[in-house]
Amino acid sequence: MASQAYDQPKLRGKRWWREVGWRHIVGIVAIAYCILPLLYVLSASLNPGGSLTGSNQLFRTVAAGNYTELADTNFGQWALNSLVIATVTALGTVLMGAAAAYAFSRFRFTGRRITLTGLLLVQMFPQVLTFVAIFLLLLSLGEVFPILGLNSRLALIAVYLGGALGVNTFLMYGFFNTVPKELDEAAKIDGASHAQIFFTIILRLVAPILAVVGLLSFITAYGEFVIARVVLQSQDNFTLAVGLYQWASDERNAPWGLFAAAAVLAAIPIIALFLFLQRFIVSGLTSGAVKG
The missing domain is CATH 1.10.3720.10 (MetI-like)
Structure with a gap:
């Protein structure tokens, strides 16, 4: 079985993109679609400025002030x-x-x-x-x-x-x-x-x-x-x-x-x-x- 799997030709060029490559692109887009909003919220929670617009640059400032203020x-x-x-x-x-x-x-x-x-x-x-x-x-x-x-x-x-x-x-x-x-x-x-x-x-x-x-x-x-x-x-x-x-x-x-x-x-x-x-x-x- 191992030799048969080794003898199978590898996908290259256009065939690889047509059968496998596009799936990687879809997976990367889906991951980015899910992860970016979470990173944005986490960045906003660590932003002491208290505004969402200040978090356009992710993790520009990092401080735990917002978390400590929740106690009050x-x-x-x-x-x-x-x-x-x-x-x-x-x-x-x-x-x-x-x-x-x-x-x-x-x-x-x-x-x-x-x-x-x-x-x-x-x-x-x-x-x-x-x-x-x-x-x-x-x-x-x-x-x-x-x-x-x-x-x-x-x-x-x-x-x-x-x-x-x-x-x-x-x-x-x-x-x-x-x-x-x-x-x-x-x-x-x-x-x-x-x-x-x-x-x-x-x-x-x-x-x-x-x-x-x-x-x-x-x-x-x-x-x-x-x-x-x-x-x-x-x-x-x-x-x-x-x-x-x-x-x-x-x-x-x-x-x-x-x-x-x-x-x-x-x-x-x-x-x-x-x-x-x-x-x-x-x-x-x-x-x-x-x-x-």
């Missing part, structure tokens, strides 16, 4: 709010979606197909149609249960969980169907209940889809702005998206240096979570466990 702002509270809301939303979405997908995949009950179709149809309506309804619902609910009313982080989490349940359930349902039902039957013979099968067997086999859904839910809740702006009213409860918008809303007097520094720090949890879950996303845990 509400950035820490906003970051904590975002992390708590996004983490609880991701965990709740995974657990609720997995339980619903397991029920649709393993049980046969009246209205099963209609419910699945309904979950899919609900996701077709644009999210903008729900803003007024969410505001009025939380306004009325807050009069009875203030913890679930406007300006409540728990209410925002409940809204996120309700909106993410449909599409994630449908996504997990297809993955749950790839797990052989013979595993459930074998566990039932040994006396396992549905809860034991779900938590000790199925969840381990569908770990890749759980990681994907959890990551997407975390990212969505972490960076969501419109619903958070409708629900949250006070600065102490703002998320990063809402709080940073307050800084950038006045383009004439906006503290762009602080904004860029906050944006750089805000991206760290997303990168760390992606790197942590990457091994679950790319691994074939389902096929390996079934073969075992």
Whole structure:
């Protein structure tokens, strides 16, 4: 095999450009398209001048003043709010979606197909149609249960969980169907209940889809702005998206240096979570466990 590969003629000249060279150009352009904006924001965060126009020359000046000034702002509270809301939303979405997908995949009950179709149809309506309804619902609910009313982080989490349940359930349902039902039957013979099968067997086999859904839910809740702006009213409860918008809303007097520094720090949890879950996303845990 090695000799055959060595004997193959090398691509040269026009043929190389036609079959291989253009791919390198496309790859370089794509990398530049992704990297340059990130470098620009990082340069702006290290620019003590506090303006975006002063960052046209990347890293002309480098200083950590913008990062130290963040300690005197509400950035820490906003970051904590975002992390708590996004983490609880991701965990709740995974657990609720997995339980619903397991029920649709393993049980046969009246209205099963209609419910699945309904979950899919609900996701077709644009999210903008729900803003007024969410505001009025939380306004009325807050009069009875203030913890679930406007300006409540728990209410925002409940809204996120309700909106993410449909599409994630449908996504997990297809993955749950790839797990052989013979595993459930074998566990039932040994006396396992549905809860034991779900938590000790199925969840381990569908770990890749759980990681994907959890990551997407975390990212969505972490960076969501419109619903958070409708629900949250006070600065102490703002998320990063809402709080940073307050800084950038006045383009004439906006503290762009602080904004860029906050944006750089805000991206760290997303990168760390992606790197942590990457091994679950790319691994074939389902096929390996079934073969075992």
